[in-house]
Amino acid sequence: QLQLQESGPGLVKPSETLSLTCTVSGGSISSSSYYWDWIRQPPGKGLEWIGSIYYGGNTYYNPSLKSRVTMSVDTSKNQFSLKLSSVTAADTAVYYCARQYSSSSGTPFDYWGQGTLVTVSS
Amino acid sequence: DIQMTQSPSSLSAFVGDRVTITCRASQSISRYLNWYQQKPGKAPKLLIYAASSLQSGVPSRFSGSGSGTDFTLTIGSLQPEDFATYYCQQSFTTPYTFGQGTKLEI
Numbered sequence: 366q367l368q369l370q371e372s373g374p375g376l377v378k379p380s381e382t383l384s385l386t387c388t389v390s391g392g393s394i395s396s397s398s399y400y401w402d403w404i405r406q407p408p409g410k411g412l413e414w415i416g417s418i419y420y421g422g423n424t425y426y427n428p429s430l431k432s433r434v435t436m437s438v439d440t441s442k443n444q445f446s447l448k449l450s451s452v453t454a455a456d457t458a459v460y461y462c463a464r465q466y467s468s469s470s471g472t473p474f475d476y477w478g479q480g481t482l483v484t485v486s487s
Numbered sequence: 488d489i490q491m492t493q494s495p496s497s498l499s500a501f502v503g504d505r506v507t508i509t510c511r512a513s514q515s516i517s518r519y520l521n522w523y524q525q526k527p528g529k530a531p532k533l534l535i536y537a538a539s540s541l542q543s544g545v546p547s548r549f550s551g552s553g554s555g556t557d558f559t560l561t562i563g564s565l566q567p568e569d570f571a572t573y574y575c576q577q578s579f580t581t582p583y584t585f586g587q588g589t590k591l592e593i
Contacts, residue, residue, distance in 0.1 A: 471578045
């Protein structure tokens with residue numbers, strides 16, 4: 366059974382960089398059928414897609430965050446990562462990593478990590 | 488960006504009721520529409536993909552329909568475990584966007 370697990374600091378200071386890693390187990394991150402994504406949810410609010418990365422390194426970012434986002438993949442560790450720079454209180458959210466299945470029928474997020482709360486505060 | 492609008496934002500119902508949630512896209516997304524269920528403190532769970540395809544393991548009381556800009560999620564007979572928040576999401580083009588959510592309450 367595929368599992369995704371987010372890890373990283375739960376508290377980040379304003380203006381600093383948020384860094385999270387998602388470890389994939391029970392399957393290979395190097396499959397050609399999948400993209401690997403970050404999605405966030407501010408407390409009590411809805412879901413926002415941050416970006417996607419393919420195992421080959423191709424990335425797709427939400428334009429609203431693009432200037433501050435960097436995603437990377439480490440196939441040797443079966444991990445992918447998120448860096449969000451110059452954070453503010455508005456970046457406080459539960460951050461989820463997810464697998465995005467790519468097919469002619471669409472590209473749903475079919476597996477999710479449990480999520481990790483990141484609070485931006487001094 | 489494609490805006491996704493769900494209605495209603497909240498809904499009260501009883502066990503055994505048939506419930507329908509609507510999702511409208513700001514432009515045509517063909518059938519690139521997915522539905523998720525989220526319970527408090529948990530990650531979203533995929534229910535329906537490609538507008539009407541039931542994800543493996545999801546009970547058959549859940550069904551989806553629609554194409555273009557208008558979509559619906561129907562729960563045939565509500566069970567106690569179905570009380571949650573439901574989100575639609577378009578996967579037609581990036582940036583992928585979600586509806587604001589529909590909270591289904593007893």
